[in-house]
Amino acid sequence: MTERPYAQAINRLRDADLRPTRQRLALAKLLFEQGCDRHVTAETLHEEAQKSGARVSLATVYNTLHQFTDVGLLREIMVDSGKTYFDTNIxxxxxxxxxxxxxxxxxxxxxxxxxxxxxxxxxxxxxxxxxxxxxxxx
Structure with missing residues (x-):
């Protein structure tokens, strides 16, 4: 039996008490379903989202990354005042x-x-x- 598309992302968001909106699902899939720990910036994730066909603004990417961090799905690493990474390894x-x-x-x-x-x-x-x-x- 195969798992439905986005099933892992839906479950992860629901477990964190986040509503699985279209944008959150698209970004969660990119972040968590590649099978490895990732370090991304909002800009690199936005670029990945655009390439995957997800229609999401850079502001939405920033907001979503901070929401994911607030509920413990990501860890924020500020390396200097102008550069922040988000880590899937919490x-x-x-x-x-x-x-x-x-x-x-x-x-x-x-x-x-x-x-x-x-x-x-x-x-x-x-x-x-x-x-x-x-x-x-x-």
């Missing part, structure tokens, strides 16, 4: 950022040791530590 891990190509590569969490952290300000707690190690071609 487990604890870190990243290499190739400054030449802009590619982001996962580093398993156990491969990075943090010797100490400052005390969080009063009334706050540290929720996560994200480390981005910048690399370049020699």
């Amino acid at each position: 487990s604890d891990h870190h990243h290499f950022l190739c400054e030449t190509s802009g590619n982001l590569t996962d580093i398993p969490a156990h491969m990075v040791t943090v010797a100490g952290l400052p005390q969080a300000p009063d009334g706050r707690k540290i929720s996560r530590v994200d480390i981005v190690i910048r690399i370049c071609d020699e």
Whole structure:
């Protein structure tokens, strides 16, 4: 028996209490049904959506990526003030950022040791530590 088209995307959205709109389904399919962890920017996902025939604006892509992040389907990685990636791997891990190509590569969490952290300000707690190690071609 074959699975209906978009079945995985529909289930993932419903499990996250998101209504499976046409745009969300198209973007969820692109993000999650390729079988690997992905690091995308809104611009690269918009380009993929256009190539796949999905009619979705760049603003909708941004909004959808932030909605997916808010419900825990994606992890946002800000590498500088002008560049944000969205990661389909939501487990604890870190990243290499190739400054030449802009590619982001996962580093398993156990491969990075943090010797100490400052005390969080009063009334706050540290929720996560994200480390981005910048690399370049020699």
